[in-house]
Every structure is written in structure tokens, then in C-alpha cells.
Amino acid sequence: MDNYDVIIIGGAAAGSSAALTLGRARRRVLVIDGGSPRNRFASGVHSYPGREGANPLELVADMRIEASAYGVAYVDDTVASVTGAVGDFTVTRASGTSARARRLIVATGLTDVLPDIPGLTELWGEKVHHCPYCHGWEVRDQAIAVLAVKPGSGHQALLLTQWTDDLTVVGEAELDPEQVRGVEVRGGRVLRTAVTAVRRIGDRVALDLADGSVLERDAVFVASDPRPNDALLRALGAETVLEPNIGVELVRVDFTGATSVPGVSAVGNVVEPMAQVLPAAAGGSRAAAAVNMMLVHDDVALAFAEGAA
Ligand SMILES: Cc1cc2nc3c(=O)[nH]c(=O)nc-3n(C[C@H](O)[C@H](O)[C@H](O)COP(=O)(O)OP(=O)(O)OC[C@H]3O[C@@H](n4cnc5c(N)ncnc54)[C@H](O)[C@@H]3O)c2cc1C
Structure with a gap:
């Protein structure tokens, strides 16, 4: 079985x-990496400085090329x-292959x-959006509908x-x-x-409405239910905490992405659903530096132990 310092599960931003x-x-x-970045439905990534408007799949492909140049295996x-504990985790892939690592980043x-409204999924990322900061500019001053599906x-x-004067909120959810x-x-x-x-x-x-009328718009915004892909973290026993603003139970992490499970960090949307690409990437970088420092401490302790022997 191959041994690594760190196995990273998920290889997008x-x-x-x-x-x-x-x-x-x-x-x-x-x-x-499963190869399914969350924004793969969109034609461009916005608000990511230096690569404004890049194709989402090309952006993560380029990130992969850059990391590979420093010896990272994908x-x-x-x-x-995932089984094991800090210092010796075993990660098993769907294909059956396993590898070991001293630390994990999820x-x-x-x-x-x-x-559950017919047609939404088909237009998601193209005509149906959720994030004004990601796609508001592209539909500025256009006729927009917001679906009232939840209090948020x-x-x-x-x-x-902020992006249009021609806004229609439509739906039956109770709003403030x-x-x-x-x-x-x-x-x-x-x-x-x-x-x-x-x-x-x-x-x-x-938009077909229950009263029989039809509303025509240029774009639609709707809030999704964000479901973190955190089954592996929960299986390891990671503690969770309720995020009251979105009503979702999230794996609890500190500023460096460390979970309650020693040796396991979690970064990006799996623990921070509102993070765009830039903060998701920043979280990964911060966690990596913290993990590297922990490994340096481990190696120092090992060197002392070997010196004392
Ligand atoms: C339609 C849409 C458009 C968006 N547009 C923008 C935008 O313009 N600008 C912006 O800043 N943000 C945008 N976002 C938000 C953006 O998608 C997220 O901020 C970003 O994808 C978070 O990156 P991440 O690496 O945390 O997660 P993800 O991008 O979701 O990547 C997770 C990766 O982990 C892999 N994975 C999952 N489970 C496993 C497993 N068990 N084993 C191995 N691999 C696994 C997946 O295949 C995927 O490759 C958009 C979101 C949506 C839905």
C-alpha cells in the first residue's frame, strides 16, 4: 500500500x-478527486481575481497541473x-485501492x-442561479424572478x-x-x-404559476438546500454544529480547518457552504500550512526520540 504524508479527498478549488x-x-x-466541482453547471467562474470568467472545469484542471508540477499525485x-487515526489513516477508493497517510484533508x-419544481435542474447554472455575487452582473438590469421557496x-x-429594478418575487414561502x-x-x-x-x-x-398565468423573465434566482458532502467526516466521528443562518448542521472546524478528529482537516464548501471559489481556495491553503507545521512537529519529536534511543 502506498504511503503519503497527506491524502486530500476532493481536488477542486x-x-x-x-x-x-x-x-x-x-x-x-x-x-x-471525483471530478464534480460544484460550479460545473456554469459557463464561467466570476469574482476569482486573475481568472475572471474562466471556465470552471478549466480552472480546476489548471490548479491540478500547477500542483502536479510540485510532485502532487492525482x-x-x-x-x-476512511479508517485509522492520526499518523496512520487508510483511505479506500471506490475502485478498491487503498493508500495510507499521516494526515487527511477533506x-x-x-x-x-x-x-422540487420541474425544469429548475435543467436550467441550473445557465438561466437559474443562486448567488448574486457569482452571476448578478451577467443579468444586471434584466427582468429577474426570485423564487420564494424559504425564508432566506x-x-x-x-x-x-442591487442588480436590477425589474424584480419579481414569486412563491408561497413566508418572507420577513x-x-x-x-x-x-x-x-x-x-x-x-x-x-x-x-x-x-x-x-x-x-414560469408557470399556480393561478394559471405565465411569467416571462430573463433569469431566475433560487436558494438551494446545501447538503455538505461530509459522510466521510461524520463516519470518523467529527463533531458538528448548527449553522443558524442556513439551518444546516456542519462539521465544526477551527480557523485552520482542523476538525474535532485529530489529524483530520476539512476545507471549502463541505464546512463553509457560503464560501465562493476564492475563500474556498484560501481555506485550503491555510489548512495546508497548519497541517505541514503539525507534520514538522511530528518529525522533530521523532528525531528527538531516535536521538535518545
Ligand atoms: C451553479 C453555480 C455557479 C457558481 N458560480 C460561482 C462563481 O462564479 N464564482 C464563485 O466564486 N463561486 C461560484 N460558485 C460557488 C463555487 O462552486 C464554490 O465556491 C466552490 O465550488 C467550492 O469549492 P470546493 O473545492 O469547496 O468544492 P467543490 O467545487 O464542490 O469540489 C469538491 C470536489 O470533491 C469531489 N468529491 C466529493 N466527494 C468525493 C469523494 N468521496 N471522493 C473524492 N472526491 C470527492 C467532487 O467531485 C469535487 O471535485 C457557484 C456555485 C454554483 C452551484
């Missing part, structure tokens, strides 16, 4: 950023299980679960008044009256009827 730092720290690193596979991202939709709608008033005073309107389907109509989106 957060994982490859950690890999780059650890490779340059001369660590023996394996990245195992395999295309998913991790099925960067497995999250899965966006969309409301009010916040999303209020934010979008203050936020509704904020949308209305900025020129938006609120329709209290359910959306039964969305579909492409030329360059636009048609």
Missing part, C-alpha cells in the same frame, strides 16, 4: 489549493471509506438540492435589487415583512402564488 501549498512544502501528497476516483464540497429567499431578493417592504420600495413586486414549472422560452425563462 479547496483541495487543489491545499495540494499546491503542501507540494511546495515538499510533502508527499495524494489527491483523490487520481480520478471517489473515496469510499475538501469534498456540497450538493445543491433544488426545490427574502434576503436573496433584497440583495438582487421588512425584506418584502425593502424589495417593494426598491421597485420590485411580490406575487403570492406557487410556481409549478419553469421552462426555456427562446432566450428567456417562462
